Amino acid sequence: xxxxxxxxxxxxxxxxxxxxxxxxxxxxxxxxxxxxxxxxxxxxxxxxxxxxxxxxxxxxxxxxxxxxxxxxxxxxxxxxxxxxxxxxxxxxxxxxxxxxxxxxxx
Amino acid sequence: xxxxxxxxxxxxxxxxxxxxxxxxxxxxxxxxxxxxxxxxxxxxxxxxxxxxxxxxxxxxxxxxxxxxxxxxxxxxxxxxxxxxxxxxxxxxxxxxxxxxxxxxxxxxxxxxxxxxxxxxxxxxxxxxxxxxxxxxxxxxxxxxxxxxxxxxxxxxxxxxxxxx
Numbered sequence: 373x374x375x376x377x378x379x380x381x382x383x384x385x386x387x388x389x390x391x392x393x394x395x396x397x398x399x400x401x402x403x404x405x406x407x408x409x410x411x412x413x414x415x416x417x418x419x420x421x422x423x424x425x426x427x428x429x430x431x432x433x434x435x436x437x438x439x440x441x442x443x444x445x446x447x448x449x450x451x452x453x454x455x456x457x458x459x460x461x462x463x464x465x466x467x468x469x470x471x472x473x474x475x476x477x478x
Numbered sequence: 479x480x481x482x483x484x485x486x487x488x489x490x491x492x493x494x495x496x497x498x499x500x501x502x503x504x505x506x507x508x509x510x511x512x513x514x515x516x517x518x519x520x521x522x523x524x525x526x527x528x529x530x531x532x533x534x535x536x537x538x539x540x541x542x543x544x545x546x547x548x549x550x551x552x553x554x555x556x557x558x559x560x561x562x563x564x565x566x567x568x569x570x571x572x573x574x575x576x577x578x579x580x581x582x583x584x585x586x587x588x589x590x591x592x593x594x595x596x597x598x599x600x601x602x603x604x605x606x607x608x609x610x611x612x613x614x615x616x617x618x619x620x621x622x623x624x625x626x627x628x629x630x631x632x633x634x635x636x637x638x639x640x641x642x
Contacts, residue, residue, distance in 0.1 A: 376485045376525065379625040384489050384522075388496050394577040395500035400572050403551060404508050407499055410543065411512070414519055418533075421526045433527075433602050434611040438619075440531050441612065444538050445623045449630035451543050455550045456637030462554050475481075 381422035388415035402458050402470050406451065413447045481525060488525075491518040509547050516540040528603040 388411055395408030398447045423434025462468050498511035516539045523532035553570065596633055601607055 376481050380489070380602045381522070381526070383584060387493060387581055390577045390580045390584075391496040391500055393580075394573050397573045399500070402556075403507055403547060404499070405507050407508055407512050407547065409537070411496060411499060411515070414516070414539070417531075418519065418522065421523060421528050421531065423524055424528075425530065430602060431580050431611070434607050435615070437528055437531050437603055437608050438527070441534060441608070442616075442619055442623055444534060445627060448538060448543060449626055451546055452630050452634045453560060453637065455546060456634045458550065460637045465480065468554065 378422050378426060382419060385415045385418040385422065386460070388412070388418070400470050402468050403455075405470065406454055406458075410447060413443060417443055485522065485525060488518045488521045489513075492522075505551050506548070509544060512547075513540050513544050516544070517604075518615065526603075530603050530605050530608045 388390035392408045392410075392415065395411065396405050399405050399408065420436045420439050420443070424433045427433045427436070458468055461473070465472070482524065495511040495515040495518070497507045502508050502511060516535060520532040520535040520540075523529075523535060
């Protein structure tokens with residue numbers, strides 16, 4: 373097999389994670405912020421699968437796949453709750469600009 | 479050789495669309511960039527012998543989760559870019575600079591020789607293997623996930639109610 377080095381996958385994962393962090397910091401639209409969180413979760417999934425390829429007994433490689441599936445379930449739950457919160461805030465305040473959400477801030 | 483060319487193409491798609499998610503002003507275009515990103519990622523999962531996870535990636539992420547995003551954008555009428563116009567302040571260039579620095583530092587990782595990828599059997603990522611391990615070695619996390627999803631369903635319904 374013409375192997376792709378594992379470190380290339382990890383580089384790509386790190387790049388996706390950096391873009392996700394950047395988006396979370398600079399964006400004001402909470403839906404785009406959620407998309408950037410998805411980007412970070414997918415970066416973690418790619419790293420999980422890349423590291424799974426390095427496990428020696430072949431049966432332990434499947435552990436990485438199981439982890440990715442659990443992460444996907446958590447992401448689905450997080451999106452359902454998060455978008456519900458966004459809709460509830462929009463109904464209450466008529467805006468979802470995160471810079472105006474300072475109710476919990478002293 | 480073929481695998482490396484395929485990886486290079488998909489990595490290019492992922493890099494471009496990851497930047498696109500953050501840099502584009504229209505949230506609908508951000509969502510479409512993210513869908514393209516997920517499809518390219520699914521191809522990389524196949525390259526990593528994770529066929530089942532690749533299928534789940536397309537069905538769950540590119541299918542269900544992105545439809546939920548687009549539905550919320552439609553529901554809140556956020557498609558117009560004039561809504562939530564991004565102010566340009568000092569935070570943006572600083573954050574882009576820090577992200578670039580992060581990537582440059584991690585770029586050194588290319589030169590580190592990690593352990594080689596182990597030769598995989600063809601059946602590592604199939605539904606049979608993943609299912610067998612999910613329901614034997616990992617059955618307690620699996621059951622906890624079902625409880626988590628139940629809590630998420632209840633929470634979403636509570637959030638969606640008009641009067642709390």
